[in-house]
Amino acid sequence: MERQDSPAAAAPTDDGGPDLHAYARSRRGDLKRQLAEWVQVPGIVGEPGHAKDLLRSANWLAAAFRDIGFPVVEVQPTGESHAVYAEWCAASGAPTVLVYSHHDVRAVKPENWNQTAPFQPVVREGRLYGRGSSDAKGQVLAHLEGIRAHLHQRPPTSGGQTPNARSLTAAKTETPSHSTSPQAGPTPAVNLKFLVEGEEEASSPHLAALLEEQAERLRADVVLFSDTQLWREDHSALCVGLRGILKADLEVFGPERDVHSGAVSGNAPNPVFELSRLLARLHGEDGRIAIPGFYDDVEPLPGDLRQAIADLPYTDEDWLSRSETGAITGEEGYTVLERLWLRPAVEVTALVAGDPGEVSRGAVPAVAAADLTFRTVPGQRVEKLADLLQQWVDATISGAFHHRLTVDLDTAQEPYRTPDHPAVSALERAMARGFRAGAVGRMGNAGGGPAELLARVLRAPVLFFGTGLVEDHWHDSDESASLDVLENGAVTLACFWDELARMQRAKDDGDGHIPE
Numbered sequence: 001m002e003r004q005d006s007p008a009a010a011a012p013t014d015d016g017g018p019d020l021h022a023y024a025r026s027r028r029g030d031l032k033r034q035l036a037e038w039v040q041v042p043g044i045v046g047e048p049g050h051a052k053d054l055l056r057s058a059n060w061l062a063a064a065f066r067d068i069g070f071p072v073v074e075v076q077p078t079g080e081s082h083a084v085y086a087e088w089c090a091a092s093g094a095p096t097v098l099v100y101s102h103h104d105v106r107a108v109k110p111e112n113w114n115q116t117a118p119f120q121p122v123v124r125e126g127r128l129y130g131r132g133s134s135d136a137k138g139q140v141l142a143h144l145e146g147i148r149a150h151l152h153q154r155p156p157t158s159g160g161q162t163p164n165a166r167s168l169t170a171a172k173t174e175t176p177s178h179s180t181s182p183q184a185g186p187t188p189a190v191n192l193k194f195l196v197e198g199e200e201e202a203s204s205p206h207l208a209a210l211l212e213e214q215a216e217r218l219r220a221d222v223v224l225f226s227d228t229q230l231w232r233e234d235h236s237a238l239c240v241g242l243r244g245i246l247k248a249d250l251e252v253f254g255p256e257r258d259v260h261s262g263a264v265s266g267n268a269p270n271p272v273f274e275l276s277r278l279l280a281r282l283h284g285e286d287g288r289i290a291i292p293g294f295y296d297d298v299e300p301l302p303g304d305l306r307q308a309i310a311d312l313p314y315t316d317e318d319w320l321s322r323s324e325t326g327a328i329t330g331e332e333g334y335t336v337l338e339r340l341w342l343r344p345a346v347e348v349t350a351l352v353a354g355d356p357g358e359v360s361r362g363a364v365p366a367v368a369a370a371d372l373t374f375r376t377v378p379g380q381r382v383e384k385l386a387d388l389l390q391q392w393v394d395a396t397i398s399g400a401f402h403h404r405l406t407v408d409l410d411t412a413q414e415p416y417r418t419p420d421h422p423a424v425s426a427l428e429r430a431m432a433r434g435f436r437a438g439a440v441g442r443m444g445n446a447g448g449g450p451a452e453l454l455a456r457v458l459r460a461p462v463l464f465f466g467t468g469l470v471e472d473h474w475h476d477s478d479e480s481a482s483l484d485v486l487e488n489g490a491v492t493l494a495c496f497w498d499e500l501a502r503m504q505r506a507k508d509d510g511d512g513h514i515p516e
Contacts, residue, residue, distance in 0.1 A: 020149045020152075020153070020433075020491045020494050020495065021436075021487070021488075021491055023149050023152055024145060024149055024487040024488075024490050024491050025487065027145060027148065028483060028487065031141060031145055031483065031486060031487070032123060032128060032483065034064065034141060034144075035121070035128055035133060035137060035138055035141050035481070035486075036121040036123075036128065036130070037060070038057070038060050038061070038103075038132070038137050038141070039119060039121040039128070039130035039131065039132050039133050039137060040119050040120070040121065040130075041053055041056050041057045041060055041119075042105070042118075042119045042131070043056070043057035043058075043081075043103060043104050043105055043132070043198065044104070044105055044106070044107050044108070045080075045081055045104035045105070045106075045198065045199055045200075045201045045202045046107065046201070046202045047107055051080050051081070054080070054081040054082060054103075054104060054198050055075075055081075055082050057103050057104070057198065058075045058081075058082035058083065058084050058103060058196075058198055059075060061084045061103055061140065061196060062074070062075050062084050062086070064141075064144055065084070065086040065144070065194070068144060068147055068148060068151075069088070069151070069185065070086045070087065070088045071087070071088060071090075072085075072086065072087040072088070073085070073086045073087075074086075076210070078197060078198060078199055078206040078207070078210055079199060079205060079206045080199075081104060081197075081198030081199045082198050083195060083196065083197040083198055083199075083210065084103065084194070084195075084196045084198075085193070085194065085195055085196075086192075086193070086194040086196075087192070087193045087194075088187065088188055088191070088192045088193075089191035089192070089193070090187040090188070090191070091187065091188060091189055091190055091191050091501070093504075094189060094190045094191055094500075094501055094504055095190050095191065095221045095222065095423075095500050095501070095504050096190070096191040096192075096193065096219070096220045096221050096222075097190055097191070097192055097193070097220055097221065097222050097223070097224055097497075097500065098193045098194075098195060098218055098219075098220035098222075098223045098224070098454075098458065098460070099143060099192065099193070099194045099195070099223075099224045099226055100195050100196075100197075100223060100224070100225050100226065100227070100450075100454055101136050101139055101140050101143070101194075101195075101196050101197075101225075101226040101227050102136050102196060102197045102198065102199075102200030102201070102227060103132075103136070103137060103140065103196050103197075103198055104197070104198045104199060104200060104201050104202070105131050105132040105135070105137075105201065106131070106135075106201050106474075106475045108131050108477075109477065112476075112477035113477045113478055114477070114478055115129040115478045115480070116129050116130065116478075118130065118131040118479075119131060121133065123483070126482060126483050126484055127480040127481065127482055127483065128480060128481050128483060129478060129479065129480040130479065130480070131479055132479070133472075133479055133480055133481040134467070134468045134469070134472035134473075134474060134479055134480065134481040135227070135468060135472070135474040135475070135479065136200075136226070136227045136466070136468075138467060138468075138481035138486050139226045139227065139466050139467050139468065139489070140196055140226070141486065142226075142467050142486045142489035142490045142493065143194070143226060143490075143493055145486070145487070145490035146489070146490040146491070146492070146493030146494045146496075146497075147188065147192070147493070147494070147497075148490075149490055149491060149493075149494035150188060150189070150493070150494040150497045150498065151185070151186045151187075151188065152186075153494075154186035154187070154188070154189065155186065156185050156186050157185065157186060157187055188497055189497050189498060189500075189501035190497050190500050190501050190504075191220075192497075193218060193220060195218065197210075200227065200449070200450075202411075203245075203247075203408075203411030203412075203413070204411065204413075204450050204453075205410065205411055207450055207453065208450075208453055208457070211453065211454070211457040211458065212457060215457055215458060218458055219458060219459075219460070220458060220460050221423075221460060222421070222423045222460055222461055222462075222463060222500075223451075223454050223455065223458060223460050223461070223462040223463070224462075224463050224464075224465060224496075225449065225451050225454070225462050225463065225464045225465075225466075226464075226465055226466050227449055227466060228242065228445045228447075228449070228464045228465070228466035228468065229445065229466055229468035229469055229470060229472075230443075230466065230467065230468065230469055230485065231312055231441060231443050232313070232322075232469070233469060233482060233484065233485055235312065235313055235437070235441065236431045236432070236434075236435035236437045236440050236441070237312060237440060237441035237442060237443040238424070238427060238428055238431060238440050238441070238442055238443070238464070238465075239443050239444060239445050239464035239465070239466070240305065240417060240418045240424075240442055240443070240444065240464065241341075241378075241415070241416055241417035241418055241444050241445065241464075242415065242416055242444065242445035242446075242447060242448060242449055242451055242464070243341070243344075243345075243375040243376055243377055243415050243444070243445070243446065243447065243448055244375065244376035244377070244380065244382060244412070244413050244414045244415035244416075244448055244452070245373060245374070245375060245376070245412065245413045245447070245448030246373075246374040246376060246382045246385055246386065246407065246408070246409075246412045247371070247372065247373050247374075247407075247408045247411070247412070248371075248372045248373075248374070248386075248389060248405060248406065248407045248408065249369065249370075249371055249372070249405070249406045249408075250275070250278070250369065250370050250372060250393065250403065250404075250405050250406075251367055251368070251369045251403060251404045251405075251406075252271040252274050252275040252278070252367065252368050252369070252397065252401050252402075252403050253271060253366060253367050253401060253402040253403065253404075254268065254269040254270055254271035254274070254364065254365065254366060254367070254368075254400075254401060255268055255269065255364055255365075255366050256366065257366050258361065258363040258364065258365055258366050259363055259364050259366075260361075260362060260363055260364075261362050261363060261364050262362065264364060265364070268364045269398075269400040269401055270364050270365070271353065271365060271366070271367055271368040271401060272353045272354070272365060272368045274368070274397065274398055274400075274401045275351075275353070275368040275369075275370060278393070278396055278397060279348060279370060281396060282346055283346075286331065286332045286333075287329065287330050287331040287332050288331050288332075289344060289345075289346055291388050291389060291392045292388070292391075292392065293388050294344070294385065294388060295344070297379040297380050297381070297384070298344065298377055298378075298379050298380060299377070299378045299379035301338065301342050305342070305442060306338065306342070308441060308442035309335070309337045309338060309341065309342070309441075309442065309443065309444070310335065310337075311441060312337065312441050312443065314335075314336070314337060316328060316336070319336060322469075322470050322471045323470050323471075330345075331343055337443075337444075340444070340446045341443060341444025341445065341446055342377060342444060343377060344374070344375055344376055344377050344380065345374070345375040346372060346373065346374045346375070347372070347373045347375075348370050348371065348372060349371045349372070349373050350369075350370065350371035351368075351369075351370050351371075352368070352369050352370075353365045353367070353368035353369070354368075374389075375446070375447075375448065376414070376415050377415050378415050378416075378417055380415065381414065382409060382412040382413075382414060383409065386407040386409060386412075389405070389407065390405055390407070393405050413448045413449060413450055413451075413452065413453065414452040414453075415448075415452065416451035416452040416455060416462060418461060418462060418463055418464065419461050421461045421463075422503060422507070423461070423463055423500060423503075424463060426496060426499035426500050426503050427463055427465060427496055427499070428440045429495070429499050430492045430493070430495035430496035430498075430499050431465070431492050433491065433492070433495045434488050434489065434490075434491040434492025434493070434494075434495055435488045435492065436488075445464065451464075465489075465492065465493070465496075466489075467481070467482075467485050467486055467488075467489035468481075469482065469485065
């Protein structure tokens with residue numbers, strides 16, 4: 001991989017600071033090459049045969065951290081995948097930030113991709129297409145470019161020049177790695193730790209154990225969660241929370257075996273009808289989830305957050321165009337964005353019965369199955385919801401059918417909302433500069449993630465910053481990332497490290513921690 005060792009110097013801006021946007025633009029060629037190279041590694045989690053690809057993906061990232069100058073870089077096995085840990089803690093008395101993200105990707109259906117094959121990246125109209133380009137390899141690379149920009153404006157330390165470690169071609173090795181190398185040149189103004197896991201798309205089954213085992217090492221003043229989205233490319237908004245997630249599989253059993261419909265039609269218990277009836281009863285006429293007790297613990301919506309969301313530029317036409325959802329449905333009494341970020345929801349993500357994708361045998365199927373995904377909000381607990389779901393299914397299903405409900409509590413994730421913390425204001429200021437915005441809005445994240453787990457185990461507040469957009473097609477065909485957004489994200493992150501260091505100097509409480 002080519003490396004640009006001497007990008008254009010950052011000219012001063014009107015406020016006297018360096019023009020980090022100019023620096024980020026000077027590195028666009030490197031950003032495109034690196035993202036394209038990494039996207040070519042098909043690190044699909046949960047599919048047999050991709051364990052080596054997940055290791056190659058982790059090694060690629062480890063080499064990228066070393067290339068910047070991180071003195072501690074490790075590739076750690078986690079189940080069938082690998083996580084990357086990198087640390088650069090050279091700022092005595094400064095805050096420590098742990099950045100969380102992931103490098104694994106979702107499975108693909110190549111036949112549905114039109115712009116390019118999933119792992120053959122191309123750039124068109126300012127977007128790089130390929131699986132993982134936005135979720136979340138692009139987000140991780142925005143961090144790496146942000147560190148480069150941050151270091152570019154930092155004064156050199158004694159003992160060396162700007163770090164220029166091994167080429168990223170070192171990532172082609174296939175064995176776990178560890179490195180501790182002497183630091184040279186500029187160092188970050190804050191202490192940085194990165195944990196980039198390789199199982200997020202499989203609901204992070206080994207993350208809790210990793211965090212528990214290494215809690216002291218991973219300890220930080222703030223966690224920055226970088227697996228999330230922005231509101232719009234032209235209107236920045238700070239994410240302040242995400243919903244939880246609870247997955248369940250429901251199987252309904254009818255005949256003892258698939259039976260020719262011509263022989264039994266009219267009196268055989270067809271599980272497709274019963275499953276369909278059950279799914280239809282999940283929602284009431286008002287769009288609310290009809291499971292008794294489901295909303296009992298939902299906390300009232302914070303008035304200031306509700307107003308901040310209402311202030312975002314929104315039209316139905318814009319949302320439908322960018323999300324490609326075709327129509328707007330949902331719970332009455334709440335806006336589209338409130339339903340998306342602040343209210344619970346349930347979705348059917350898979351439905352199987354009979355002979356899907358095959359020549360029909362004309363039989364009444366013996367089983368029909370559905371995968372359910374519940375999105376939860378503050379106040380709700382997944383264990384209680386699992387019990388309520390089981391009670392509702394048992395009471396609702398007809399006695400002519402047997403059923404089996406499997407609720408996945410092992411990978412369930414609780415909702416999380418960022419508390420009031422000085423670092424939030426610092427991130428807002430950084431986003432305003434990074435995206436050249438006069439004001440930064442507030443938003444949520446419709447999906448889930450291990451934010452509550454990180455906050456609970458590491459005992460630190462979790463902030464959110466990502467570079468995804470709804471039009472990036474996460475988990476879908478033709479996934480892509482906007483190079484402009486990645487550059488603005490890099491500038492934001494460079495500014496964030498400066499803001500945290502400046503805030504600490506102004507409000508130093510004497511022990512090197514961000515004041516509560």
